[in-house]
Amino acid sequence: xxxxxxxxxxxxxxxxxxxxxxxxxxxxxxxxxxxxxxxxxxxxxxxxxxxxxxxxxxxxxxxxxxxxxxxxxxxxxxxxxxxxxxxxxxxxxxxxxxx
Amino acid sequence: xxxxxxxxxxxxxxxxxxxxxxxxxxxxxxxxxxxxxxxxxxxxxxxxxxxxxxxxxxxxxxxxxxxxxxxxxxxxxxxxxxxxxxxxxxxxxxxxxxxxxxxxxxxxxxxxxxxxxxxxxxxxxxxxxxxxxxxxxxxxxxxxxxxxxxxxxxxxxxxxxxxxxxxxxxxxxxxxxxxxxxxxxxxxxxxxxxxxxxxxxxxxxxxxxxxxxxxxxxxxxxxxxxxxxxxxxxxxxxxxxxxxxxxxxxxxxxxxxxxxxxxxxxxxxxxxxxxxxxxxxxxxxxxxxxxxxxxxxxxxxxxxxxxxxxxxxxxxxxxxxxxxxxxxxxxxxxxxxxxxxxxxxxxxxxxxxxxxxxxxxxxxxxxxxxxxxxxxxxxxxxxxxxxxxxxxxxxxxxxxxxxxxxxxxxxxxxxxxxxxxxxxxxxxxxxxxxxxxxxxxxxxxxxxxxxxxxxxxxxxxxxxxxxxxxxxxxxxxxxxxxxxxxxxxxxxxxxxx
Numbered sequence: 073x074x075x076x077x078x079x080x081x082x083x084x085x086x087x088x089x090x091x092x093x094x095x096x097x098x099x100x101x102x103x104x105x106x107x108x109x110x111x112x113x114x115x116x117x118x119x120x121x122x123x124x125x126x127x128x129x130x131x132x133x134x135x136x137x138x139x140x141x142x143x144x145x146x147x148x149x150x151x152x153x154x155x156x157x158x159x160x161x162x163x164x165x166x167x168x169x170x171x
Numbered sequence: 172x173x174x175x176x177x178x179x180x181x182x183x184x185x186x187x188x189x190x191x192x193x194x195x196x197x198x199x200x201x202x203x204x205x206x207x208x209x210x211x212x213x214x215x216x217x218x219x220x221x222x223x224x225x226x227x228x229x230x231x232x233x234x235x236x237x238x239x240x241x242x243x244x245x246x247x248x249x250x251x252x253x254x255x256x257x258x259x260x261x262x263x264x265x266x267x268x269x270x271x272x273x274x275x276x277x278x279x280x281x282x283x284x285x286x287x288x289x290x291x292x293x294x295x296x297x298x299x300x301x302x303x304x305x306x307x308x309x310x311x312x313x314x315x316x317x318x319x320x321x322x323x324x325x326x327x328x329x330x331x332x333x334x335x336x337x338x339x340x341x342x343x344x345x346x347x348x349x350x351x352x353x354x355x356x357x358x359x360x361x362x363x364x365x366x367x368x369x370x371x372x373x374x375x376x377x378x379x380x381x382x383x384x385x386x387x388x389x390x391x392x393x394x395x396x397x398x399x400x401x402x403x404x405x406x407x408x409x410x411x412x413x414x415x416x417x418x419x420x421x422x423x424x425x426x427x428x429x430x431x432x433x434x435x436x437x438x439x440x441x442x443x444x445x446x447x448x449x450x451x452x453x454x455x456x457x458x459x460x461x462x463x464x465x466x467x468x469x470x471x472x473x474x475x476x477x478x479x480x481x482x483x484x485x486x487x488x489x490x491x492x493x494x495x496x497x498x499x500x501x502x503x504x505x506x507x508x509x510x511x512x513x514x515x516x517x518x519x520x521x522x523x524x525x526x527x528x529x530x531x532x533x534x535x536x537x538x539x540x541x542x543x544x545x546x547x548x549x550x551x552x553x554x555x556x557x558x559x560x561x562x563x564x565x566x567x568x569x570x571x572x573x574x575x576x577x578x579x580x581x582x583x584x585x586x587x588x589x590x591x592x593x594x595x596x597x598x599x600x601x602x603x604x605x606x607x608x609x610x611x612x613x614x615x616x617x618x619x620x621x622x623x624x625x626x627x628x629x630x631x632x633x634x635x636x637x638x639x640x641x642x643x644x645x646x647x648x649x650x651x652x653x654x655x656x657x658x659x660x661x662x663x664x665x666x667x668x
Contacts, residue, residue: 137233
């Protein structure tokens with residue numbers, strides 16, 4: 073049984089802005105299937121008395137006080153940017169493919 | 172083709188939904204210690220966490236959690252005993268992480284309501300949820316004709332705003348407002364704004380984007396039970412625009428439906444200049460955001476005792492306060508509504524608090540100052556004059572040192588930055604002439620110049636005295652006390668009232 077269809081991989085690729093070839097779609101569909109199967113096995117083991125967890129540590133309410141700390145300078149902040157304009161990060165056209 | 176509003180409402184019933192974003196006024200961001208100052212130079216309030224540099228981890232701002240719970244309580248919500256943040260994944264450069272930390276199926280507050288006044292009636296707006304998330308960076312689109320994202324060549328991004336705590340307040344669908352849908356939407360946002368202000372959690376300045384509204388509208392044929400397809404109009408940034416956006420979207424959708432067309436579920440953009448909406452991107456499905464519990468942050472479990480304490484210490488809410496002040500000030504519903512529309516209630520209250528009689532405080536704020544605010548398109552509270560100034564001016568009038576005309580000149584001086592009321596009085600020499608000798612001399616001159624009028628008054632035509640008082644006021648350049656002048660004139664002419 074295939075849990076992930078080729079179309080679903082294509083959809084995920086679009087959301088992630090990944091250009092995948094037809095061969096790659098098939099390839100990843102098979103791989104993702106294997107991953108989901110593996111996760112399903114873990115789910116089988118999960119007993120009712122073990123609540124689903126999103127964190128490894130049983131902690132709640134870890135907060136910081138509302139205090140200002142030193143920020144980076146614009147030079148530091150922009151140092152790793154591929155392109156800069158007017159002290160801002162310059163990014164390629166956003167709605168390129170849809171516009 | 173759009174349909175005229177009244178005709179559209181003859182055929183269709185609207186259902187509304189409002190999503191309101193409130194930027195919290197915390198000193199630091201939601202998940203890091205960067206400042207949140209509005210208008211700072213680009214990328215000066217950023218750090219590894221809000222820039223999503225490798226290895227940086229978020230920690231939740233306690234004050235933002237507290238503010239969100241207080242907002243929920245003020246909106247009569249239940250507070251979650253346990254909830255988590257969630258990652259909302261999407262591919263826009265306004266968040267450097269490629270996801271926004273938000274909340275998904277476990278909002279901090281849920282199932283509340285707020286009562287608003289629409290056309291004299293109370294309408295209960297039900298609140299679906301209040302959740303906490305982080306604001307996005309600000310993109311500027313370069314190239315293309317309009318400065319909009321469509322047709323732009325590229326964009327430049329300032330991340331100062333990225334990570335500022337943002338509370339999203341979502342209503343349940345609101346049917347039944349009928350022809351008053353635009354007014355109801357506006358009344359709701361107005362009420363929310365006042366509630367946020369009373370809680371002190373945000374400066375709620377729509378023009379600076381610290382309060383933003385997305386307006387959902389759908390239409391169904393009159394009498395139908397199934398709601399139509401809705402559209403979501405984004406970032407409607409003034410109270411007036413909320414009203415206009417609802418109206419324009421009703422007219423547009425009615426036109427489409429009446430022409431046999433279908434409404435597409437989509438995001439639309441509101442344009443201030445035309446008052447209409449245009450199509451944006453088609454709305455992504457919730458599953459496309461691939462929400463999952465945020466692994467970098469642990470769950471929130473507010474202590475019930477703490478929540479009770481926050482509830483017990485909520486300030487007086489605006490609707491209660493308005494009723495109280497209206498009774499204290501002895502105002503009609505209409506007068507109170509006018510003050511609310513002018514955003515004058517806080518100012519009048521503050522002026523009364525420093526000693527001015529309510530009627531006087533209201534007279535200046537709603538008269539001279541509201542007019543000035545209108546003329547200069549400035550919010551009343553932003554005029555360069557304070558409640559203390561107004562209280563001082565009313566005191567000078569009550570004590571007889573100024574009359575209304577001089578008081579207006581004093582206000583003008585204060586607004587022009589000439590200093591405090593007392594300094595303006597001094598510099599412009601505006602004090603009423605209350606030196607009896609000086610006043611007497613002016614009156615003698617006026618009587619001599621207007622002997623014929625003086626004779627009339629002497630013979631009992633008291634109505635003619637007004638002209639003489641007017642003469643005295645002119646001769647004193649408005650600085651005489653008119654009542655005292657009249658008294659002296661009549662004395663000098665040997666007649667009495």
